[in-house]
Amino acid sequence: MAEQMRVVTKDIDVPGIDTLAVYEQHGGYQALRKALGMEPAAVLEEVKASGLRGRGGAGFPTGMKWSLLAKGSPKPTYVVCNSDESEPGTFKDRMLMEKLPHRLVEGVLISAYATGAKQAFIYIRGELALAARQVMRAIDEAYAAGYAGKNIMGSGHDIDVMVHRGAGAYICGEETALLESLEGKRGYPRLKPPFPAVAGLYGGPTVINNCETLSTVPAIIANGAAWYAAIGTEKSKGTRIFCLSGLVNRPGNYELPIGTTFRTLIEEFGGGVIGGKQVKAFIPGGSSTPMLPADKLDISADYESVAAAGSMFGAAGVIVLDEDTCIVGAVLRMTEFYRDESCGKCTPCREGTFWLVQLLERLEAGHGRAEDIDLLNDICDNISGKSFCPLGDAAATPIVSSIKLFRDEYIAHVTQGRCPFRARELATAGNH
């Protein structure tokens, strides 16, 4: 079987790597030691030169994000780690926190040093109890060993780190909603500008990075920007943890160089589609990214190629739908998610997602009308780009992309007056 390229997940299978002692035996906290011997600006330049981009979904260059922090603010600067992993199809941050909590803590400490923050928060999704326990224990161990707290490693720098647990709200993965939640409020997104880099947590300049992004920082500092930038493609550097799920034989997290094809991921690592079936469609970056047809399987999985194919690399949550999957049924399920998770602040998203679910339910049940298909597109057009945050855009994405690719399947639900795939689903349910 093909080998993964372990940069962020290095040593993940070593027994006890979640403890400080074993993590240190495998080079743990050496990157922090090295960073503390450099000027903060040099650490930032190193991350910038590595080409690392945010792994949460938006793909913003990490070093650039750090350098946008407002200078000379009278308020303290904060580093916040976004570990509110909730995007359907992603499950990498949970794994990193459960198995490699010290690498995250080390990454957070390095980022705080580079940006001049004295306080960092790790916002962990409320549902992930084990992940929170692991990270909290790692933080305690880091304090006891002098890696965190006052005068870390005798450097004269103070950096405090603490875990903040969410309480069940997808919207808090949006960075400004996350800050509201961290301030003890409802997780409503804020109007931007001001951006968090200028006025974020408690009004102070704040950098918010995803868990995988921060867990990548120690390897970059330890091995150098050039080493990291040599991995990946011309424009998309490094590795990504691909979260492979859906109808494949071996779903799971696979860390691979950016630029691996989706076919290699699915066939070589995922063991192909269950039962030797064909791929009908795949979602490359989590449920909020447009689905792609099987003839795009050979594209390179990188930011530019996925965009050129009409989708987004997103959080690299690759969901595989096989030839027997009902597109309308799958899209209905994804749309229910956005209906339930819409925070309700913006009318188009709050109301529109309800209407979308009703229309899709009607179509899936065989009671739809031909004009419902264009009505779905029309409602999506009235949600997308007309809400504060990207949740509304995300809700429209599975629908618009699937109608573009599989309009005939939607039409078949209308003309046949039933779901053409239903019988198969009932016959094989639970056989996977």
Place this chain on the structure above:
Amino acid sequence: MISEAARERMRATVAKYPVARSALLPVLRIAQEEEGYITPEGLRAASEVVGIKEDEVEMVASFYAMFFQKPVGKNVIKVCTSISCYLRGCDRLIKQLEDGLGVKRGETTPDGAFTLLGVECLASCGTAPVLQVNDEFEENVTPQRAAELMRQWKSEQ
């Protein structure tokens, strides 16, 4: 009842944050651990400890899905219903649990032992279908495993 020990833990939590109000979610979690759901007394205790009005506390508590607004069973079973679990049979899993526990999703068994909930993506798509029992994961839940789990849960009652 919110015990004095719980109030003490709430105060200690507030002390950890640069701004008291940031402690609201963890403080509410302590309240829920004490009473099983967010009661008027829980809201009052959180309001006192954090130093904001009770209705503001309630506004926040009602926003987050993990804070229960009414009593739940001793064991809360959450089954993921999102796309990756859907593709791998979560609807069948929920049906099996509904039949085995004798409740519909969203309901609590008459003896108060179990609440069955359908929830959104639990970040376990690679080990679907998945459920949580009181926030701890059970992954790759085959029909056989689900039957085994139900026997185990019931024997522990």
